[in-house]
Amino acid sequence: MQKFKYPRPGFSNLDPVPIGILQRLIVEAAQRAPGPPPELVVPVPLHPRRLQARGFNPAALLARSVARAVASPAAPRALRRTRSTASQTGLDRVARRKNVTGAFACSVDPPATVWLVDDIVTTGATLSECARCLRRHGARRIVAICVARTPRRQGADRSDCQPSARSESAVIRSTSSAWMAFGRS
Numbered sequence: 001m002q003k004f005k006y007p008r009p010g011f012s013n014l015d016p017v018p019i020g021i022l023q024r025l026i027v028e029a030a031q032r033a034p035g036p037p038p039e040l041v042v043p044v045p046l047h048p049r050r051l052q053a054r055g056f057n058p059a060a061l062l063a064r065s066v067a068r069a070v071a072s073p074a075a076p077r078a079l080r081r082t083r084s085t086a087s088q089t090g091l092d093r094v095a096r097r098k099n100v101t102g103a104f105a106c107s108v109d110p111p112a113t114v115w116l117v118d119d120i121v122t123t124g125a126t127l128s129e130c131a132r133c134l135r136r137h138g139a140r141r142i143v144a145i146c147v148a149r150t151p152r153r154q155g156a157d158r159s160d161c162q163p164s165a166r167s168e169s170a171v172i173r174s175t176s177s178a179w180m181a182f183g184r185s
Contacts, residue, residue, distance in 0.1 A: 023065040025147045026117070030066045033143050039111035041067040041074045044118040044130055045104070047081040063117035066145055072115070078108045079130055088122065096125035104130050106137040114139045122150040 043059035051057055060076045067074035082105045088096050114134055121127060121144070131142040 019061070022062065022119070022147050026062045026065055026145060027069040029147065030069055030115070030145050033115065033145060035141065035143065036113060037070045038072045038115035038143065039113045040078065041070070041072050041115045041117060042078045042110070042130075042134070043074075043076055044116065044126055045077075045079045045081050047084040049084055058119045059117050062119060062147065066115060066117055070115075075108060078106065078110060079104050079133060080107055088126065093123045093125065096123050097128075100126050100129040102129075104133040106133055109137055110134050110139040112138070112140045113143075114141070115143045115145050117145050119147050120150060121146045121148075 041063050043057060043063035045059075046054065046057045057076070060074075063074050063076065081103055083103055085099050085103050088099060091099060116127060116130055116134070118127060124144075127144045127146075131139075131144065134142055
């Protein structure tokens with residue numbers, strides 16, 4: 001994951017081995033997602049400054065793989081970051097939620113069923129905020145597809161993500177229709 005997400009600057013410096021592995025894992029996660037296929041596949045966006053510094057959006061690259069696998073359109077610009085946020089690394093659940101609150105806007109009116117794609121989920125704060133934005137603009141069912149989730153630390157609170165009685169996936173409580181399907185963790 002580290003080699004994929006943080007290569008030397010620029011898309012051309014990506015190592016194809018981790019890309020291929022992560023693309024296979026995200027497609028496996030998508031194939032296990034509950035319900036009908038999406039009408040639209042949307043990546044979690046980076047802020048333009050972070051995108052420029054990194055040279056590519058890892059979530060957008062993964063979203064294209066998911067969209068191809070399920071024969072649905074990808075919309076890499078459907079969501080946008082309206083402000084730069086601090087890195088979520090090292091923040092607790094409450095700080096993560098506060099960090100991303102109001103940080104996203106919709107550039108389109110989404111269809112009813114949207115799959116939201118990200119590389120890693122920790123507390124679900126970013127996915128929850130993106131799902132909230134999509135729901136405000138008309139999406140009714142948002143499925144979050146991720147390659148991996150971080151392991152739960154001793155004593156860590158992951159109350160945003162609770163097992164659902166209807167699936168082995170987890171549901172983000174604050175967005176009642178947002179499901180999460182994970183690749184191998």
